[in-house]
Amino acid sequence: AQKITQTQPGMFVQEKEAVTLDCTYDTSDQSYGLFWYKQPSSGEMIFLIYQGSYDEQNATEGRYSLNFQKARKSANLVISASQLGDSAMYFCAMREGRGSTLGRLYFGRGTQLTVWP
Amino acid sequence: DTEVTQTPKHLVMGMTNKKSLKCEQHMGHRAMYWYKQKAKKPPELMFVYSYEKLSINESVPSRFSPECPNSSLLNLHLHALQPEDSALYLCASSQPWANTGELFFGEGSRLTVL
Numbered sequence: 501a502q503k504i505t506q507t508q509p510g511m512f513v514q515e516k517e518a519v520t521l522d523c524t525y526d527t528s529d530q531s532y533g534l535f536w537y538k539q540p541s542s543g544e545m546i547f548l549i550y551q552g553s554y555d556e557q558n559a560t561e562g563r564y565s566l567n568f569q570k571a572r573k574s575a576n577l578v579i580s581a582s583q584l585g586d587s588a589m590y591f592c593a594m595r596e597g598r599g600s601t602l603g604r605l606y607f608g609r610g611t612q613l614t615v616w617p
Numbered sequence: 618d619t620e621v622t623q624t625p626k627h628l629v630m631g632m633t634n635k636k637s638l639k640c641e642q643h644m645g646h647r648a649m650y651w652y653k654q655k656a657k658k659p660p661e662l663m664f665v666y667s668y669e670k671l672s673i674n675e676s677v678p679s680r681f682s683p684e685c686p687n688s689s690l691l692n693l694h695l696h697a698l699q700p701e702d703s704a705l706y707l708c709a710s711s712q713p714w715a716n717t718g719e720l721f722f723g724e725g726s727r728l729t730v731l
Contacts, residue, residue: 533717533718533719535719537722542724543705543707543724543725543727544722544723544724544725545660545707545709545720545722546722547719547720547721547722550717550719552717591659591660595718604662604665604673605660605662605720607659607660608659609658609659610657610658610659
């Protein structure tokens with residue numbers, strides 16, 4: 501079974517609108533971390549936001565917020581006020597166990613976001 | 618600007634060549650990673666170094682040989698590669714004891730094997 505599922509291969513959004521990128525995860529660990537990364541065409545993976553399994557509040561970082569629904573095992577990324585520079589591939593990822601362990605990151609297949617003027 | 622620097626950004630090599638990819642970070646991180654990414658696919662973990670010791674090898678073929686000379690440097694030595702090894706190779710680093718454990722990635726080295 502896949503540990504991270506991203507069901508949207510591509511998403512389109514108009515500039516200045518908000519967009520939600522879906523992510524569901526599968527783990528039996530009580531302690532885990534969820535990440536979103538952005539990958540522009542240049543190739544670099546840019547860390548956007550982190551949510552720990554014990555965090556009660558949804559994580560926010562500027563225009564990015566993570567809609568964490570633990571019971572549903574979902575960790576959707578919300579980008580508010582989209583900009584043309586947001587066009588990129590977005591990956592959801594999960595680390596099992598505590599951060600102090602060298603757990604590998606499990607990545608989803610990614611969602612290609614295109615922002616149009 | 619990324620704090621993880623990878624060189625070269627592009628590399629073309631024949632199947633009989635020997636080449637190396639280099640990665641450098643100055644964030645004081647003690648864990649470093651190599652990932653391989655094919656087009657339109659997520660990154661796949663290859664190797665993990667922790668405190669300069671190899672801790673994870675994801676059954677990578679021996680034609681890929683990692684090396685961690687010190688806590689800031691990570692190399693990937695390439696020898697007798699196949700065309701299917703053409704991919705983006707991403708280096709990443711993290712702090713092993715960090716509560717969140719996020720990885721910081723470089724821009725990658727795009728490898729083409731002819």
